[in-house]
Amino acid sequence: MGGHLNINHLMFLGQGALWTIGLSLIALIGGGIVGFVIALARISPLKSVRLASAIYVQLIQGTPLLVILFLGYFGLAAIGLKVSPLVAAGASLTLYVAAYLGEIWRGCIQSVPKPQWEAAEGLALSRTQRMVKVILPQAIRIATPPTVGFMVQIIKNTSLASVVGFVELMRSGQIVNNSLFEPFAIYAIIAVTYFAMCYPLSLFSQRLERRMGRGRSNLAPA
Amino acid sequence: DLLDDIMKAKKIRISTDLAIPPSGMMDSTMKPTGSDVEVAQMLAKDWGLELEFIQTTGATRIPNVLTGKADIIISTLSVTAERAKVIDFTKRYATLQSDVGCLKSSTVKDWPDLKDKSIGVSRGTTQDTTLSNMKDKDLKIARYDDDATMVTAAVSGQVDCVGSSATIINQIGVKNPSRVFESRIPLATFDLAIGLKKGEQPLMDKLNAWITENVKNGKLNAIYKKFHGVDLPADMRS
Amino acid sequence: MQQNAPSSEPIVSLHNVQKSFGALRVLDGVSFAVARGEVLALIGRSGSGKSTALRCIDRFEKVDGGQIVVCGHRVDRPDVNLRALRQDVGIVFQSYNLFPHLTIEQNITLAPCAVKGMATSQAKDLARKVLAQVGLDEKLHAYPEQLSGGQQQRAAIARSLAMQPKVMLFDEVTSALDPELTGEVLKVIEQLAADGMTMVMVTHEMGFAKGIADRIVFMHRGKVHETGPASILTSPTTPELTQFVGTGNLKS
Amino acid sequence: MQQNAPSSEPIVSLHNVQKSFGALRVLDGVSFAVARGEVLALIGRSGSGKSTALRCIDRFEKVDGGQIVVCGHRVDRPDVNLRALRQDVGIVFQSYNLFPHLTIEQNITLAPCAVKGMATSQAKDLARKVLAQVGLDEKLHAYPEQLSGGQQQRAAIARSLAMQPKVMLFDEVTSALDPELTGEVLKVIEQLAADGMTMVMVTHEMGFAKGIADRIVFMHRGKVHETGPASILTSPTTPELTQFVGTGNLKS
Amino acid sequence: MSLQLDFPAVLERWPSFLAGAVLTLELAFFATVLGALLGTLAAVGRGTHNSLIAGACKVYVETIRNTPLLVQIFLVYFGLASLGLKYSAFTVAVAALTINVGAYTAEIMRAGFEAIPRGQIEAAEGLALSRFQIYWHIILLPAVEKVYPALTSQFVLLMLASSVCSQISAEELTAIANYIQSDTYRAFETYIIVAVLYVILSLVMRAGFWGLGLLLFPRRRRLGTPL
Numbered sequence A: 001m002g003g004h005l006n007i008n009h010l011m012f013l014g015q016g017a018l019w020t021i022g023l024s025l026i027a028l029i030g031g032g033i034v035g036f037v038i039a040l041a042r043i044s045p046l047k048s049v050r051l052a053s054a055i056y057v058q059l060i061q062g063t064p065l066l067v068i069l070f071l072g073y074f075g076l077a078a079i080g081l082k083v084s085p086l087v088a089a090g091a092s093l094t095l096y097v098a099a100y101l102g103e104i105w106r107g108c109i110q111s112v113p114k115p116q117w118e119a120a121e122g123l124a125l126s127r128t129q130r131m132v133k134v135i136l137p138q139a140i141r142i143a144t145p146p147t148v149g150f151m152v153q154i155i156k157n158t159s160l161a162s163v164v165g166f167v168e169l170m171r172s173g174q175i176v177n178n179s180l181f182e183p184f185a186i187y188a189i190i191a192v193t194y195f196a197m198c199y200p201l202s203l204f205s206q207r208l209e210r211r212m213g214r215g216r217s218n219l220a221p222a
Numbered sequence B: 001d002l003l004d005d006i007m008k009a010k011k012i013r014i015s016t017d018l019a020i021p022p023s024g025m026m027d028s029t030m031k032p033t034g035s036d037v038e039v040a041q042m043l044a045k046d047w048g049l050e051l052e053f054i055q056t057t058g059a060t061r062i063p064n065v066l067t068g069k070a071d072i073i074i075s076t077l078s079v080t081a082e083r084a085k086v087i088d089f090t091k092r093y094a095t096l097q098s099d100v101g102c103l104k105s106s107t108v109k110d111w112p113d114l115k116d117k118s119i120g121v122s123r124g125t126t127q128d129t130t131l132s133n134m135k136d137k138d139l140k141i142a143r144y145d146d147d148a149t150m151v152t153a154a155v156s157g158q159v160d161c162v163g164s165s166a167t168i169i170n171q172i173g174v175k176n177p178s179r180v181f182e183s184r185i186p187l188a189t190f191d192l193a194i195g196l197k198k199g200e201q202p203l204m205d206k207l208n209a210w211i212t213e214n215v216k217n218g219k220l221n222a223i224y225k226k227f228h229g230v231d232l233p234a235d236m237r238s
Numbered sequence C, D: 001m002q003q004n005a006p007s008s009e010p011i012v013s014l015h016n017v018q019k020s021f022g023a024l025r026v027l028d029g030v031s032f033a034v035a036r037g038e039v040l041a042l043i044g045r046s047g048s049g050k051s052t053a054l055r056c057i058d059r060f061e062k063v064d065g066g067q068i069v070v071c072g073h074r075v076d077r078p079d080v081n082l083r084a085l086r087q088d089v090g091i092v093f094q095s096y097n098l099f100p101h102l103t104i105e106q107n108i109t110l111a112p113c114a115v116k117g118m119a120t121s122q123a124k125d126l127a128r129k130v131l132a133q134v135g136l137d138e139k140l141h142a143y144p145e146q147l148s149g150g151q152q153q154r155a156a157i158a159r160s161l162a163m164q165p166k167v168m169l170f171d172e173v174t175s176a177l178d179p180e181l182t183g184e185v186l187k188v189i190e191q192l193a194a195d196g197m198t199m200v201m202v203t204h205e206m207g208f209a210k211g212i213a214d215r216i217v218f219m220h221r222g223k224v225h226e227t228g229p230a231s232i233l234t235s236p237t238t239p240e241l242t243q244f245v246g247t248g249n250l251k252s
Numbered sequence E: 001m002s003l004q005l006d007f008p009a010v011l012e013r014w015p016s017f018l019a020g021a022v023l024t025l026e027l028a029f030f031a032t033v034l035g036a037l038l039g040t041l042a043a044v045g046r047g048t049h050n051s052l053i054a055g056a057c058k059v060y061v062e063t064i065r066n067t068p069l070l071v072q073i074f075l076v077y078f079g080l081a082s083l084g085l086k087y088s089a090f091t092v093a094v095a096a097l098t099i100n101v102g103a104y105t106a107e108i109m110r111a112g113f114e115a116i117p118r119g120q121i122e123a124a125e126g127l128a129l130s131r132f133q134i135y136w137h138i139i140l141l142p143a144v145e146k147v148y149p150a151l152t153s154q155f156v157l158l159m160l161a162s163s164v165c166s167q168i169s170a171e172e173l174t175a176i177a178n179y180i181q182s183d184t185y186r187a188f189e190t191y192i193i194v195a196v197l198y199v200i201l202s203l204v205m206r207a208g209f210w211g212l213g214l215l216l217f218p219r220r221r222r223l224g225t226p227l
């Protein structure tokens, strides 16, 4: 132990950063797909579907990601499913992200003004046609800024995947720190790296918001 | 059984925390090193197996073997009766001397002097449990998630004392000469053992035999001394 | 097209229609009928249930009781074929409700293509035709936000016309417009009436109601209070209508 | 209060006022004056600059050039005392802008208490008085959303009155209302005029303008195009006013 | 591979779980109150014409929102100590959480301020109210009302995020869980119990916010409009 920060440490941190990006992409793609289904389920005409999806959202949003990851990783194995850490972490992050994106998107779909729904109905369009041709194109515009904003939170939250053995940015920083004992330098590097990954996205989402002329809050986990 | 599986796969998966120096850590080229790492490497080599480290944190060492994600744990696992209800332990392959360490400049000599001092420990370690059970001594314990955080707390002055292995206590001053810590009050000596799932007797027997042999031939002691600076206790070597 | 005299066969008929929102009884036994080619104006104070009656006809609201028949569809029944009904009925609201992400042409061709399976080229010809009908042919490729309020409202009417409905419903289509733009839209509706379209319109424009409607239905507190030819506006028989027309006249 | 004949001393005067939004010249040398007790109606097509002129008077917009004097305040100057100006001027907009989280009473007492330091009990008496003036005394403890549009607009007028302004400005205060509610509000304004309040009002209600205004200012493309007594509406001299009054008449 | 679950062995430590849950709630409570204040000030700051104040508030908000809470906590905890300032883990945890949630609150509040119709502010200006009076009487409460659901969720998230305070020796729920599971090695049982406790805590918080909403927005209560 001991020694000074060298190129190997930095490369190790860089590798961690790559994992952070990879995990974020998995979470976003998986969570996006499931989240879309959740959003539709939340406004389904069937009461049971609405209720089930609402309970899902409440449960996930009421539990820390750390606990979800833990239960996802070992829980799947405990019921006899052999899954790699990548699959397990991907599944947990997907479930987590889906609950939040689903809620964000439901709000966006519902914020398409009611008269638009009625106008589409009055033109004899079927439910699917109304959704695909009239509502979603408008909802996507509304949804883009908060979705981009939420991606920032996903990036930061993948740090918790370290509990299931992922050496992503945060964990790689801790490991380096454990051999160097230079917390300030290392945490500063980590902070700057996260900032460099997140800030462009934040900026992009704010610009989108401004272009759409509405100040939406991008609510998201710390 | 598990032993067969391992031999068939020609690969052993060992759960090791690489963030608890000097047992598990990274060297300056970011390769795993440390006493537990070398023990694991020696085991794999002796048995002619490929070695895979399952990266773990303190919290996930045990679930990793319980759910079959790792075959065994070599990760400064201290043997306690409570833990033995959940997993099986082999015989000890090393011991861990724990002390309460204080600033070199402080006047602490015995338990009563610890009043009003805060003691940093790694949460859930046997040091933590031991100190926490001393209810009569009225101690102020501050628990951190890992050794690195605890050491940082000691260095930055958030705690006055630490409850940890002698090795780590000595390590604190290396990075920060203005706050040199030294062992003051002996806490306990714990046996460190390899952990495995309950009911894997053949694997258990083979591990025990391997430990016995390598204690005898001094190889385990050599590893221990290389990283901890001291020999294993005499009663273990004889 | 030639001007049709209203025939006697009703194309829309409401019989004793009941509708409540919670405890509030909004329609309390409303009955009236509209013959083919007839123009009916629905008037009354704010809150008297005009919009609700209109929305019940196109089944945007389910009725609690009574009977509604529109072009042979039993609208009050739960099993009414909604898509068939809405192909026969066109509805235009006060807030034009054009789809902002589509051009005017796309707004118009959307339903004929998606619902009737019309070929795109044919739908585009149709769009040109209905836009010409409302005097907007040059705005084919504009987006809604590039049009003035009056133009948007006319485009919304064109969009409904493209479905070739048998009945058109209008809910205060001019009340979001200033006098000049109002004029544009009313001219389009007058032309439709002249072409023989069956229409039910909720309106506050008494002058317009007088000028174009074949029949007036005056609603008051969820009931049809008076009904008759346009002349009832100039010589109302009930005190309620007298008062309503009186205040309405303040405008002129 | 007794009816005052308009005196000759101007209480509001605009002289050659210029105002542009970016490249768009909205006011292009507007001049007119309002005498104490006079009622002035500002009319013109949409976009002609009426609202802008009104907003300049209460300095919601800064002018680019020209002079505005209101109750002795030089409104065009950058150092005008805004709070003093606005104690002398009351302004009421088309969208009533009552504060939704306060009761009607709280809406009214807020400014007298906060700005003039009036005691709460005294402010409450005042609230009762001005509400009675607009015929809303029983709505003291209602929230705005519990009132109809016309009632909300009257409450907004009462709120302005409670500051005892010397001039009242109205910007199309009835155009969001239906004929019946419009009637309510116009009655209140008529009463104010009868009590001798100085008023400048932007309006689309030609009938009302004719009936109540001492003088009409017709704006066209950012300029005062014609001005004169109410009679110019019935016998306009310029073609623009003729056309404007023509389209306005479509309503009646 | 079957896993034997033994809940009683873990549940017998309920006093520890309870203490952890209470500490989590306390952390959340203080950070919510202080964070709401800080965030509102920062939101007002971002809206001022003084570009220095507005810029400082922007830097604060952006820095915090784009770095992980854990790093922020470490920097506050060890940073203060290195400067010779020693505060209890609880104090530091509250401070770090406050700084963190303040940044998010600032963004939400700003959205609330922007959602107040221009006409409301003009009406208030027309009544000669001062800038401060307008903020206080006309903007603040309606803005909070508009973003109340977002605020509620943000503060519940804060409560969940407070789990990282275990890293600096604050004995909140996750810390207790880590302790118990490494003492008993019964990780599943422990984490399942903790998950349930967190869900309960988040429901408790939502109920609390609902009650507070009834107090804050008398109009909602009287007219029965849900938030």
Ligand SMILES: Nc1ncnc2c1ncn2[C@@H]1O[C@H](COP(=O)(O)OP(=O)(O)OP(=O)(O)O)[C@@H](O)[C@H]1O
Pocket: C021, C024, C026, C044, C045, C046, C047, C048, C049, C050, C051, C052, C053, D178
């Ligand atoms: N979806 C609804 N839920 C509850 N009440 C409603 C609903 N729609 C309408 N109402 C109420 O029903 C009554 C009649 O409404 P309706 O819109 O039919 O009146 P209207 O005659 O069209 O009035 P306006 O001239 O103001 O448009 C009103 O009191 C209204 O508040």
Ligand SMILES: Nc1ncnc2c1ncn2[C@@H]1O[C@H](COP(=O)(O)OP(=O)(O)OP(=O)(O)O)[C@@H](O)[C@H]1O
Pocket: D021, D024, D026, D044, D045, D046, D047, D048, D049, D050, D051, D052, D053
């Ligand atoms: N804040 C602004 N920024 C840019 N342009 C503006 C602004 N306010 C008004 N305008 C433009 O100035 C012109 C005059 O506007 P104004 O509101 O004074 O007209 P108006 O006579 O009141 O019309 P209306 O009868 O429609 O209310 C319009 O073309 C309008 O688009």
Ligand SMILES: [Mg+2]
Pocket: C050, C051, C052, C172
């Ligand atoms: Mg209506």
Ligand SMILES: [Mg+2]
Pocket: D050, D051, D052, D172
């Ligand atoms: Mg205007």
